[in-house]
Amino acid sequence: MSQTLKPESTSQTPPPLSATPSSTSTSTSSTATTITLSNDSLPDGLPRRAIPGQLLCSSNEYTAGPGTYVDAKMTVGKNSAIVASVLGKVVVTRALSKAESAGDSRNSSSSNGSSNGINSNGNGNGSRAPAGPYTTRTISVVRPEKAADAANAVPAVDDVVLARVLRINPRMANVAILAAGDGNATDEYGGIIRSTDVRLTEKDKVKMSSSFRPGDIIRALVISLGDGTNYYLSTARNDLGVVFATNEASGEPMYPVDWRTMKCPVTGGTEERKCAKPV
């Protein structure tokens, strides 16, 4: 095929890329069109940036993190490959122990600019060996944030979300999820906190009216995708519950006194809430 496909440049400077149509495939086995983005790469010869569909590494060397998936069809040697699924920077995180080398911690800290739910805490059994096959290293592709991303968080199970209480009845509280994941906001997803999910103990004696009030901002855990309209949330943990509430009389924000009382700094009056433990 002799055609030429030229991207016309409107940007000021041509970027320093090697992703031109020629000389594009990497040495991995399966495909013809894996594109290497940049010559400077991560320690293990990984590309620094990835395009969806780009083969990153073997699945026995790394665990697939956010922005990647394990593809049984593409292979690296005998193992299935980890492939990028979003456009972004390649980030490697390890199950860090304190004795881990400096070079590795640099890699994991490079993710803090836009941490898409990447855990660097891991399970703590990271070995000293830099690249042993049993070290748990997670590879992920982190997309640079865009302005429109703020409205596009989808709550997932086990996410801690911020929500506003809309209305309560003796069985449950209806809330609107304001922020999910990494603080991305959307107020279109609804949530329900059932009375049995408000706290861990004495579930049968929970009074919704003394736990939440409409207008409160709460921190809650997504326990289930729920039904078509609502997620099911829970505040049955010390760090979950009301984080912001205003006093009924004065309208002032109140501070928590104990786990079930909030106090107004102006009037001194107290109201009952299921408070989140301040952090």
Add this chain to the structure above:
Amino acid sequence: MSDRRRILVPPTARPLTFAPAPTESSQDSSSSSKTEIYLRTSLFPDASGSAYLEHQKHKILVLVNGPRPQRMSFSSTAKLLVDVKFLPVSSDAHVLGIQQGGGFDTDLEKSLADYIYASLVPAIRLERYPKSGISVSVVVVSGPPRWKGLVKQVTAACVTTAGAALVDAGIEVLDVVTACAVKVSKEGAVSLDLDETSEDSESVDTVARGVISSMASRDEITGVWVDDDTTSESASSRSIEGEALVAVLKAANSGAVEIRKLVNAVLARSLDELLVEKKGKKKITKRSAESMDS
């Protein structure tokens, strides 16, 4: 009883008529290379993702919004919604529609949307976005000057643009989808169908046209649309099957792979721009906010 549900036109309204388009086109397009494609992503900051493609007279704009919550019955995966619109000015497509009895050529829009949907769905990791909807709006700003027989070209351009826009929206995909159109000559030779102006001179030779959508890295085809060239008199009842069809698939797929390389380069550049201009963009938005105040 008057119809209160619709806003009716004034009784004196007349249909819009457009001034005849200036008849330049064919000369100046030959000056530029026939296979040059312009593609750009992230044009619209308000949309989750967007892409714009120009290839000869084709001008395709795709906006992606989502994932967004859907208040419908529970679904554990995202729902993809594809919507194709031809702008009234997009060449003679609307003329065809009006001749057929008013409105736009909605059948064509629908079949285009169906094909784009089928091409994109296998690539998107829908299971990552439960209870959500992803909407892909394809706007054909401008099509070829003579639309007939070139639907496949437009389709290919739409699929490629939509694939890039999905990536721009940050939606998790298995691979970037690209598409390429091919045509089959009377002798059975398969060539890439990239040149809209060739229509006049070669229409006698072309007996069939097709478009292939593929995920090039995974070497998977996500969509095939091949049929007789209805504009050509020589099409007759010739069918494409067996080895001829394989040849069509192979040619179109290799074309899609070539286009994929272009898309990759464009995406890589947009990523670099995003990373480099992150701070600069903040300044710009701040400045625009100030100018709105004043």
